[in-house]
Amino acid sequence: xxxxxxxxxxxxxxxxxxxxADAHLxxxxxxxxxYAEAKRSLDAxxxxxxxxxxxxxxxxxxxxxxxxLIPYRxxxxxxxxxxxxRALAMLTGCALVLSAVFLGxxxxxxxxxxxxxxxxxxxxxxxxxxxVLTDHLDRTERLLVQLEHAxxxxxxxxxxxxxxxxxxxxxxxxYRASASNADDPALAGALDRLEGxxxxxxxxPNLSAADIERVRRDMNTKGILFEIRVLRAxxxxxxxxxxxxxxxxx
Amino acid sequence: MRESDHSIVRAVLAGxxxxxxALVRAHSATVFRVAxxxxxxxxxxxxxxxxxxxxxxxxxxxxxxxxxxGTWIYRIAVNCALNxxxxxxxxxxxxxxxxxxxEEKTVQVPATDAxxxxxxxxxxxxxxxxxxxxxxxxxxxxxxxxxxxxxRSTSEIAEVLDIAPxxxxxxxxxxxxxxxxxxxxxxxxx
Numbered sequence: 001x002x003x004x005x006x007x008x009x010x011x012x013x014x015x016x017x018x019x020x021a022d023a024h025l026x027x028x029x030x031x032x033x034x035y036a037e038a039k040r041s042l043d044a045x046x047x048x049x050x051x052x053x054x055x056x057x058x059x060x061x062x063x064x065x066x067x068x069l070i071p072y073r074x075x076x077x078x079x080x081x082x083x084x085x086r087a088l089a090m091l092t093g094c095a096l097v098l099s100a101v102f103l104g105x106x107x108x109x110x111x112x113x114x115x116x117x118x119x120x121x122x123x124x125x126x127x128x129x130x131x132v133l134t135d136h137l138d139r140t141e142r143l144l145v146q147l148e149h150a151x152x153x154x155x156x157x158x159x160x161x162x163x164x165x166x167x168x169x170x171x172x173x174x175y176r177a178s179a180s181n182a183d184d185p186a187l188a189g190a191l192d193r194l195e196g197x198x199x200x201x202x203x204x205p206n207l208s209a210a211d212i213e214r215v216r217r218d219m220n221t222k223g224i225l226f227e228i229r230v231l232r233a234x235x236x237x238x239x240x241x242x243x244x245x246x247x248x249x250x
Numbered sequence: 251m252r253e254s255d256h257s258i259v260r261a262v263l264a265g266x267x268x269x270x271x272a273l274v275r276a277h278s279a280t281v282f283r284v285a286x287x288x289x290x291x292x293x294x295x296x297x298x299x300x301x302x303x304x305x306x307x308x309x310x311x312x313x314x315x316x317x318x319x320g321t322w323i324y325r326i327a328v329n330c331a332l333n334x335x336x337x338x339x340x341x342x343x344x345x346x347x348x349x350x351x352x353e354e355k356t357v358q359v360p361a362t363d364a365x366x367x368x369x370x371x372x373x374x375x376x377x378x379x380x381x382x383x384x385x386x387x388x389x390x391x392x393x394x395x396x397x398x399x400x401x402r403s404t405s406e407i408a409e410v411l412d413i414a415p416x417x418x419x420x421x422x423x424x425x426x427x428x429x430x431x432x433x434x435x436x437x438x439x440x
Contacts, residue, residue: 007423014397014422016404041430045379047399050283051292057282058275061299065274069307071267 004031009038129178130239133187136175137232140168140194144225147201150212158207165201172198190227197221255319262310274303277320281327287395288331290380298334302327325410328392332411336388375436382432386425393418394425 004012004021011017012025012035025031143164150161172195179188200215201207215221255276261269281302286295306313306323313322383391392411396402402410408418 006427007419010423010426011419038430041433042398042426044375044433044436045398045429048287048290050286053279053282058278061278061303062271062274065300065303065307066267066271068304069267069270071265072263072310 003028004034006034006038009035010042013039013042130235133175134232134235134239136168136171137228137235139164140172140198141225141228141232143168144197144221144228147197147212147216147221148225151209153209155208158209158212161212162201162204162207165198169195169198169202187231190224190231193219193224194228197224256315259310259313259315259319262307270303270307273306273319273323277323278303280320281323284324284395284400285327285331287399288328288392289334290383294334295331298327298330301330305330328396328410329412332388332392335391375433378433378436379429382429385432386428389413390421390425390428393421394429397422 004024008017008021009031012021017025025035143161146161150158172191176188176191176195179191197215197219200219201212204211255273258269258272262273278299282295282299285298285302286292289295289298302323306326309326313319383394386394389411393407396407396410397404404415404419404422407422408415411418411421413421
């Protein structure tokens, strides 16, 4: 039989022992003796005499305590409410300031930044015209070179030449009209003669090697090619001159 | 009483500071008693009463109505007392209790017997008990006071001291062992 330990005896003394321990205590003389000894020693630790406090002790405690207490909600919620309003007002103010700064910046940028106005700048306009015209002259030069060397009975090759001539014919009319308006007789005259050649080739329904030979001969395509080359060179010079002028400006 | 305490707590939280006075008046004596039993000094116990009710007021929003206000403030008071006797200076004072003036710190057990010899023995037992109690650690002493003098169960002690039930049981047991050892010579003389 296992006897009860001190811890179990203490638990029994304070009424927290198990029923098994309690049963053993009643059955075992040795454990009963130990328990009696433990009980005597614990009973001897008598209740500590607590100093008597008068009936008004609670009142005195309260009187001492009351000045140190801050009322709930009235003051607390008021402060919280005020703090919340202040925080909200500050946030709104910050948001408004940021919006104003942003919009002001956008407006300032719009009124101060000048966009490059090509149309109102004659130098720039002229440069664009020269670039486009040079491109047109390049294409016509290639077509005239092909025309000079075209001697093939192959209708497919002639059809390509004819297709290119049609495209160039439409733009050539515009450049010729512009050159006439711009009072540039050299360019206008050359484009006029070129237009004739292009029209002959573009409008021939059955363009053959013989037709091409006739155009070359009758319309002096070699001379037109020379003129185009001169004009192209002139354009290139003018273009580079404009670039230098722009560089000088900078 | 419990419902009354709960309604008072709600009134206090609604801004009626004066209502707290009713709770202070109702529970001051209980709080003083447990504080005194732990610290063993009337002045300290009174300070603990003030401190406990002040802390209770400040933490009133965390009070949950599952338990009674009395239990809640009791727990705060025990913790205040535990903190008080856990301070290094106080601990040292308790540990060297023999060197301090016994009249000042000792709890007097009222003598029911007019026999001078019995009175002397009673006083000797009281001083020895007080000395033995001072040698306990703060947790042991609090646990023992709650168990032996306040008649609290192990689970209640554990809850009040915020420790595990087994730790509370062990603290009580260690305190009992120490006290029995300290008081054994006196028992033999008696």
